[in-house]
Amino acid sequence: DRSIKIAPSILAADFANFGAECAAVEAQGADWIHVDVMDGHFVPNITFGPSTCAAIRPHIKGVMDVHLMIAPVDQYIDGFAQAGADIITAHVEAGPHIHRTLQAIRGAGAKAGLALNPGTPVEAALPLLDDVDLVLVMCVNPGFGGQKFIHTQLDKIRAVRAAIGDRPVHIEIDGGCDPVTAPLVAAAGADALVAGSAVFKGGSVSNPTPYGVNIAAI
Ligand code: DX5
Numbered sequence: 001d002r003s004i005k006i007a008p009s010i011l012a013a014d015f016a017n018f019g020a021e022c023a024a025v026e027a028q029g030a031d032w033i034h035v036d037v038m039d040g041h042f043v044p045n046i047t048f049g050p051s052t053c054a055a056i057r058p059h060i061k062g063v064m065d066v067h068l069m070i071a072p073v074d075q076y077i078d079g080f081a082q083a084g085a086d087i088i089t090a091h092v093e094a095g096p097h098i099h100r101t102l103q104a105i106r107g108a109g110a111k112a113g114l115a116l117n118p119g120t121p122v123e124a125a126l127p128l129l130d131d132v133d134l135v136l137v138m139c140v141n142p143g144f145g146g147q148k149f150i151h152t153q154l155d156k157i158r159a160v161r162a163a164i165g166d167r168p169v170h171i172e173i174d175g176g177c178d179p180v181t182a183p184l185v186a187a188a189g190a191d192a193l194v195a196g197s198a199v200f201k202g203g204s205v206s207n208p209t210p211y212g213v214n215i216a217a218i
């Protein structure tokens with residue numbers, strides 16, 4: 001369903017060639033570049049920070065969609081905004097003052113995203129729907145790529161879609177998206193889907209592309 005935006009996650013890309021990898025997936029039609037920031041505290045993995053975002057920014061023509069899997073969040077928001085993040089998404093589970101965090105993201109000039117882990121009920125998002133530009137529904141437990149899609153999250157996607165109503169809020173799905181699950185999340189109401197392994201590890205015989213890029217298959 002190409003009306004849905006594809007946001008390749010560079011977590012699955014070649015860490016020694018981020019610039020070229022971003023250019024390759026954009027050349028293949030990627031809409032957003034999803035940047036998975038992990039601190040080894042909120043999630044059991046460490047990736048990269050604002051300086052990496054600043055380094056890849058000139059190689060991204062479109063949207064740099066920064067997913068902060070960090071806690072605490074607030075003191076890092078300005079750094080990611082200055083690095084060129086267009087969307088900054090924080091986890092509702094990252095601390096007690098998510099409303100203030102969302103205000104700080106918008107105050108720093110970025111669009112504000114709210115991420116919900118698989119174990120977090122949709123109700124956590126309901127008080128915040130007028131303070132976000134995007135709700136990110138995790139369909140894997142955050143920290144790693146290549147995990148199996150958690151199908152119970154489809155109900156949550158539908159519930160978020162219903163709760164948003166006619167607000168200008170995007171729903172982004174993150175984790176386990178591939179050619180099989182993409183139609184399911186699109187039907188459930190997603191506007192954008194993150195794909196890491198399905199894009200960067202998904203180069204197939206039928207679609208041999210540089211860097212194993214495989215957007216068309218999604
Ligand atoms: C997981 C990240 C996801 C992940 C998606 O913590 O937030 O964006 O990179 O990778 P795949 O598409 O391989 O599940």
Ligand code: ZN
Binds near residue numbers: 034035036067174
């Ligand atoms: Zn992510």
